[in-house]
Amino acid sequence: MSESTYQEWWNYALWLLAMVGWSLLILVVLLIVVAYLLLMDRKVWAAVQLRRGPNVVGAFGLLQSFADLLKFVFKEPIIPASANKGVFLLGPIATVTFALAAWAAIPVNEDGLGRWVMSDLNVGVLYLLALSSLAVYGIIMGGWASNSKYPFMGSLRSVAQMVSYEVSIGFVIITVILCVGSLNLTDIVNAQKTGLGTGVGLPNSLLDWYWLPLFPMFVVFFVSALAETNRPPFDLVEAESELVAGFMVEYSSTPYMLYMLGEYVACVTMCAMMTLLFLGGWLPPVDVAPLNWVPGIVWFVGKCVFVFFFFAMAKAMVPRYRYDQLMRLGWKVFLPLSLFMVVAVAAVLQFARGGFSATGL
Amino acid sequence: MALTAGFFYLFAVFSVIAGVMVIVAKNPVHAVLFLVLAFFNAAGLFILLGAEFLAMILIIVYVGAVAVLFLFVVMMLDVDFAELKAGFIKNAPVGLLVGGIVLVELILLFVARGFDLGVAHKLAAAMPAADSGVSNTEALGHILYTKYIYFFEVAGLILLVAMIGAIVLTLQHKIGVRRQSIAAQVARSPKDGVEVVKVPSGGSIIPAPDGQS
Numbered sequence: 001m002s003e004s005t006y007q008e009w010w011n012y013a014l015w016l017l018a019m020v021g022w023s024l025l026i027l028v029v030l031l032i033v034v035a036y037l038l039l040m041d042r043k044v045w046a047a048v049q050l051r052r053g054p055n056v057v058g059a060f061g062l063l064q065s066f067a068d069l070l071k072f073v074f075k076e077p078i079i080p081a082s083a084n085k086g087v088f089l090l091g092p093i094a095t096v097t098f099a100l101a102a103w104a105a106i107p108v109n110e111d112g113l114g115r116w117v118m119s120d121l122n123v124g125v126l127y128l129l130a131l132s133s134l135a136v137y138g139i140i141m142g143g144w145a146s147n148s149k150y151p152f153m154g155s156l157r158s159v160a161q162m163v164s165y166e167v168s169i170g171f172v173i174i175t176v177i178l179c180v181g182s183l184n185l186t187d188i189v190n191a192q193k194t195g196l197g198t199g200v201g202l203p204n205s206l207l208d209w210y211w212l213p214l215f216p217m218f219v220v221f222f223v224s225a226l227a228e229t230n231r232p233p234f235d236l237v238e239a240e241s242e243l244v245a246g247f248m249v250e251y252s253s254t255p256y257m258l259y260m261l262g263e264y265v266a267c268v269t270m271c272a273m274m275t276l277l278f279l280g281g282w283l284p285p286v287d288v289a290p291l292n293w294v295p296g297i298v299w300f301v302g303k304c305v306f307v308f309f310f311f312a313m314a315k316a317m318v319p320r321y322r323y324d325q326l327m328r329l330g331w332k333v334f335l336p337l338s339l340f341m342v343v344a345v346a347a348v349l350q351f352a353r354g355g356f357s358a359t360g361l
Numbered sequence: 362m363a364l365t366a367g368f369f370y371l372f373a374v375f376s377v378i379a380g381v382m383v384i385v386a387k388n389p390v391h392a393v394l395f396l397v398l399a400f401f402n403a404a405g406l407f408i409l410l411g412a413e414f415l416a417m418i419l420i421i422v423y424v425g426a427v428a429v430l431f432l433f434v435v436m437m438l439d440v441d442f443a444e445l446k447a448g449f450i451k452n453a454p455v456g457l458l459v460g461g462i463v464l465v466e467l468i469l470l471f472v473a474r475g476f477d478l479g480v481a482h483k484l485a486a487a488m489p490a491a492d493s494g495v496s497n498t499e500a501l502g503h504i505l506y507t508k509y510i511y512f513f514e515v516a517g518l519i520l521l522v523a524m525i526g527a528i529v530l531t532l533q534h535k536i537g538v539r540r541q542s543i544a545a546q547v548a549r550s551p552k553d554g555v556e557v558v559k560v561p562s563g564g565s566i567i568p569a570p571d572g573q574s
Contacts, residue, residue, distance in 0.1 A: 123414055123417045129417075133424070137429075144390060144432075159429055159433050166426075170421075183496075
């Protein structure tokens with residue numbers, strides 16, 4: 001081998017090391033954030049029901065999630081005798097892998113150092129949509145491989161539910177993309193620096209973000225995100241009153257924990273998506289002196305937690321939907337509404353660019 | 362380039378293996394899962410070619426929707442594995458014939474066009490240059506909505522017709538089925554639901570049957 005070949009391989013090794021380091025950093029931070037969001041979820045739920053919530057492990061129960069982790073890991077995983085063993089174990093691994101993989105493309109900040117993202121994809125939104133549509137595989141594999149009735153019912157429900165709500169999520173994303181003109185997530189956030197607020201002469205503020213002009217789509221996306229991640233009130237997949245625990249009935253120990261982890265990471269991904277698409281990502285609420293000194297990542301995390309608070313409140317306050325009502329909402333309410341909004345937004349944008357001329361391109 | 366070549370062989374080998382396993386797998390659910398793996402590797406090959414939009418669409422449409430419905434159908438089937446294996450041996454010659462014809466056609470195509478290892482560069486030249494600022498998606502949109510707009514619309518119409526056909530085939534109007542009408546429930550007032558009657562002391566009143574709904 002020549003000297004230049006060694007040089008090339010050395011460069012690859014350095015690049016690989018950098019990528020592995022980046023990934024580890026993102027995963028560790030993400031998992032710790034998820035551990036505390038899980039605690040927050042339970043605390044909010046408890047507060048709504050006038051309970052204390054977890055408060056024994058650590059001060060205010062701050063170590064509860066880690067205690068749960070240890071408990072799950074040290075229990076014995078049970079694989080049913082009639083289960084399809086390979087697929088049975090592949091299910092939870094697929095769920096958690098697809099959920100975590102989404103974070104490779106989510107930008108969390110942009111400043112003088114550049115874009116804080118592992119992979120600045122041209123098609124970042126599509127990547128996130130693809131991974132959220134893959135989440136159904138973990139559930140369907142687990143439900144089928146358990147070789148048991150309730151898990152199978154649960155996974156059949158989940159397939160229909162997730163495929164239905166993906167349609168409206170896709171249309172919501174299309175309206176945002178129409179406004180931005182790019183599929184890159186960083187471009188989507190930067191496009192929200194100007195908007196309705198700056199249009200009437202105000203400084204850059206939260207009035208520029210897309211939640212205001214696209215408010216119906218914001219609501220549709222929020223509800224669809226709940227359904228897509230199987231969060232209450234749409235947790236028919238694991239409805240404990242009917243299906244015991246749905247597709248997770250036969251799971252125990254670490255595989256069960258992987259399912260729970262995947263579900264929560266998918267929730268946080270959806271929160272991040274809402275933050276990026278509608279809440280201006282890392283942009284400060286008002287672009288004035290004390291607020292824009294705060295690093296963008298603080299705003300990003302703050303907005304994600306804000307959205308997650310509403311996820312938790314929806315879980316605490318809204319009773320579970322019946323399955324036919326869920327389907328009715330998805331196909332008869334959200335689909336026509338979002339379809340209409342796509343046409344309406346496209347028409348408004350075309351008018352704003354100077355009427356219906358042949359030089360639309 | 363060495364890394365790209367390595368990834369190419371990784372994706373290519375896995376997609377071929379997955380494709381073979383789709384046919385060979387005894388369990389139809391496993392076959393569909395291998396099909397999903399093949400789609401994934403094809404998407405990886407698209408990304409290596411610089412067609413990231415097509416790769417994502419392949420995953421969203423085929424893996425996220427079509428293969429899920431396949432899996433849905435296959436899981437619901439009551440499959441007799443012994444019968445399936447017998448069918449495999451019976452159908453193998455036909456399958457081999459069809460596969461052989463496709464293979465011969467592909468080889469003839471390569472022979473007629475000439476086999477050129479530099480073909481990847483020529484393909485790349487048809488795409489916008491990386492520094493031109495025009496992304497793959499934009500370039501695709503410019504072509505699809507101008508030059509090929511009629512084909513695009515016709516493809517949409519064909520899908521619409523197929524969808525309507527499926528709905529017509531499965532739509533049944535059964536008489537006597539009680540369905541929930543949410544508008545009627547919301548519009549219901551105490552006047553419709555409650556009937557106040559004066560019951561004479563010591564007597565009884567049987568409410569009229571049409572008072573209930």
